[in-house]
Amino acid sequence: MNxxxxxxxxxxxxxxxTKLESATAFAPTNIALIKYWGKRDxxxxxxxxxxxxxxxxxxxxxxxxxxxxQAEDExxxxxxxxxxxxxxxxxxxxxxxxxxxxxxxxxxxxxINIPIAAGLASSACxxxxxxxxxxxxxxxxxxxxxxxxxxRMGSGSASRSIWQGFVHWQAGIREDGMxxxxxxxxxxxxxxxxxxAIFNSAKKSxxxxxxxxxxxxxxxxxxAWPQQVSNELAAIKSAIANHDxxxxxxxSEHNALSMHATMLSAWPPILYAQPETLSMMNLIxxxxxxxxxxxxxxxxxxxxxxxxxxxxxDEIRLQFPNVEIIRPFTC
Amino acid sequence: MNxxxxxxxxxxxxxxxTKLESATAFAPTNIALIKYWGKRDxxxxxxxxxxxxxxxxxxxxxxxxxxxxQAEDExxxxxxxxxxxxxxxxxxxxxxxxxxxxxxxxxxxxxINIPIAAGLASSACxxxxxxxxxxxxxxxxxxxxxxxxxxRMGSGSASRSIWQGFVHWQAGIREDGMxxxxxxxxxxxxxxxxxxAIFNSAKKSxxxxxxxxxxxxxxxxxxAWPQQVSNELAAIKSAIANHDxxxxxxxSEHNALSMHATMLSAWPPILYAQPETLSMMNLIxxxxxxxxxxxxxxxxxxxxxxxxxxxxxDEIRLQFPNVEIIRPFTC
Numbered sequence: 001m002n003x004x005x006x007x008x009x010x011x012x013x014x015x016x017x018t019k020l021e022s023a024t025a026f027a028p029t030n031i032a033l034i035k036y037w038g039k040r041d042x043x044x045x046x047x048x049x050x051x052x053x054x055x056x057x058x059x060x061x062x063x064x065x066x067x068x069x070q071a072e073d074e075x076x077x078x079x080x081x082x083x084x085x086x087x088x089x090x091x092x093x094x095x096x097x098x099x100x101x102x103x104x105x106x107x108x109x110x111x112i113n114i115p116i117a118a119g120l121a122s123s124a125c126x127x128x129x130x131x132x133x134x135x136x137x138x139x140x141x142x143x144x145x146x147x148x149x150x151x152r153m154g155s156g157s158a159s160r161s162i163w164q165g166f167v168h169w170q171a172g173i174r175e176d177g178m179x180x181x182x183x184x185x186x187x188x189x190x191x192x193x194x195x196x197a198i199f200n201s202a203k204k205s206x207x208x209x210x211x212x213x214x215x216x217x218x219x220x221x222x223x224a225w226p227q228q229v230s231n232e233l234a235a236i237k238s239a240i241a242n243h244d245x246x247x248x249x250x251x252s253e254h255n256a257l258s259m260h261a262t263m264l265s266a267w268p269p270i271l272y273a274q275p276e277t278l279s280m281m282n283l284i285x286x287x288x289x290x291x292x293x294x295x296x297x298x299x300x301x302x303x304x305x306x307x308x309x310x311x312x313x314d315e316i317r318l319q320f321p322n323v324e325i326i327r328p329f330t331c
Numbered sequence: 332m333n334x335x336x337x338x339x340x341x342x343x344x345x346x347x348x349t350k351l352e353s354a355t356a357f358a359p360t361n362i363a364l365i366k367y368w369g370k371r372d373x374x375x376x377x378x379x380x381x382x383x384x385x386x387x388x389x390x391x392x393x394x395x396x397x398x399x400x401q402a403e404d405e406x407x408x409x410x411x412x413x414x415x416x417x418x419x420x421x422x423x424x425x426x427x428x429x430x431x432x433x434x435x436x437x438x439x440x441x442x443i444n445i446p447i448a449a450g451l452a453s454s455a456c457x458x459x460x461x462x463x464x465x466x467x468x469x470x471x472x473x474x475x476x477x478x479x480x481x482x483r484m485g486s487g488s489a490s491r492s493i494w495q496g497f498v499h500w501q502a503g504i505r506e507d508g509m510x511x512x513x514x515x516x517x518x519x520x521x522x523x524x525x526x527x528a529i530f531n532s533a534k535k536s537x538x539x540x541x542x543x544x545x546x547x548x549x550x551x552x553x554x555a556w557p558q559q560v561s562n563e564l565a566a567i568k569s570a571i572a573n574h575d576x577x578x579x580x581x582x583s584e585h586n587a588l589s590m591h592a593t594m595l596s597a598w599p600p601i602l603y604a605q606p607e608t609l610s611m612m613n614l615i616x617x618x619x620x621x622x623x624x625x626x627x628x629x630x631x632x633x634x635x636x637x638x639x640x641x642x643x644x645d646e647i648r649l650q651f652p653n654v655e656i657i658r659p660f661t662c
Contacts, residue, residue, distance in 0.1 A: 220558065220559040221555045221559070222555075224551050225551075225552070228596075254600070257595045257596060258595070265559075265585070267581070269584070271612065274609065275606030275610055285599075
C-alpha cells in the first residue's frame, strides 16, 4: 500500500475539481502524553502502538490554500517564501502531489504560532491544517476520521491534530490503515494546564522519523516498549476519566522518559536532551519533592512541556518565568 | 543463603586465628565495559547477568588491617578517621562482622587514590583490598576465585577487583553463588587507554544498589537488558581477542548508555547525567564524527571514562586537558 492508494480509497466518490479559489483552515498542535514511537509501516505512517495526545487550543497552524496558475507551487510560512529546494518545500510538495487532480498547483500560506521542527509538533498541525483546507477547497465533506487518515500521510502525529482536547490515535491492524486514525475523547479537564518551556527553538539535529526508525532497528530495549504503551494507555484513560492529576502526570512523564530511553539505547545513540533540559528536569523533580504537583513530557527535541493544574499556576509562573501557559479546555 | 553461610563455606578448612598483627594488600578499581546491572539474589549479591571489566592498574585501594585490643573497630580513609555512624563505617562494620572469629576487632587503614562513591568503583576496590588483606592476615591461601566470592559479599563489582586486566564476572546459576566469581582474561592490550574525566567528585545522590533495585522493579524496558548483555558480552570478547578497538568502544558505549536508559525508564526516574555530562558526550560524538576513535562509558555517577588507544592520546590531552590517562597494561 502506498500513500496515493490510500488517498484514492478515501476520496473515491469525492470531487476532484472546485469552483473555489482558496480555502483556509486551522489545526491545533498536539502534545502526546502517550507517545507515538515506531512505525509498523513506514510507507503510510502506520504506528507500532496506539498513542494519546492533548491539543494545545489556539496554538497551531492556520493555512490558506489557493489554486494558482503557475508551473510550480509557492509555499509561505509566516509571510516568508520557502526556498523550493528546502526540506520544508520538498516534504510539502511530495504531500501535495497526492492531490493535484487536474494538474493543479497550489499556493500555501501558513501562519504557525509555535517554533518549527523543535519538538512542538509543527508538522502535525501543519499537515492537518493543509488537509482541512483541502477538504474545504474541494468540498469533500470528509469525516473527521477520514481527515485524520489523510493527515497521517503527511506526518503520523498529524492524525491527532484534527480535534481539540484529548485524542486517542489507535494503531489499527489493517494493512491499508483505514482503522488507524484519531478518536476524540469526550472528557474535558478545565483545570489542566500545559506549560511550554521553550529554551531552544533551533531546528532539531535529527528528525523524528529518522530517530524512530533508528530506534526500532537498533535498540534492544525497544522490544519492551509496545507492552509498556499498552499498559500506560489504559491507565491514562482511567486517570483522565477520574481527573486524577498525579496519575496523569506520572504516566505521561514515565512514558516520555521511557521513549527517550529507547533512543539512548539506539546506535548511534540519540539524545535530544541538552544541558538546559537536565537542569530543568532537576528543578521539576526538586519542586515535586517539595510537594508541588508538576510533571513534564518531552518530545523529539530538547524542550520540556510542563503538566500541572490551574491551582499550581502562580507557583509555576514564579519558578518558570519564561514558560507560556496553555489551558487546553478554557480558551 | 546469606553472607555468613557463604563465608562459612569458603573458609571451612581455613584458620580463624593468626600470629600476625597486621597485613596489607592492594586491589585495583575496575571499570565495567559490560555492566553489572540488576541482582538475581540481593542477599549475597548474585547478578542477573555476566559482566566484563578492565582494571585501572595502580588506581585503587591499599588497605592495612590490624587486630586491635579495643571494644570497637577503627576505620581510616586517607588518614581521616571515619565517624562510627557514617554510611561508610556502617557498611564496612557489617562486612567485617562476617570475619570476627575470636571476637576480633580491626583497625582498617585505607589509602584510596580515586574519588569515593562518585561512580569510580571505590567500593569495588575497597572491599577487594579488605578481603585480600584478611587473606594475608589469617594466611588463608584462598584461590583468586574464592577471594572474588568473598569480595562479592561486600560489593558485587568487588568480585572483579581481584585481578589486573580484563575480568569476566560470570553470573553463575547456583543458589549458593559458588560459581559467581571473576575470571581473568589472558588477553593484554598495551595500546588501550582509559581517560578519567572527573568533573564531579561529589558523592552520588542515589547509591548504585538502590538504583539497580528500583530499575529491576519498575522499568519495563529492563526486561530486554539480559539478552542485550548476553549478545554484547560475546561480541566484546571477540573484539578483545582481535584488538578491534572500534568494536570494543562501540559495544562499551552502547552497553553503558543502555544501562542508563533502563534507569531513565524506572520510576521515579534515575538520571546520573549532569549538564556537564551531556556537554562532554556531545564533544566526544563530535570528535568521533571528525574521525577521532574515542568512545566513553559511564557508571552510576555523572563522570565519564574515555576509551581510546595510545595513538590518539595527544589529541585527547589537547581536547580534554583535565583528563587523567590510565594505561591498564603498561604500568
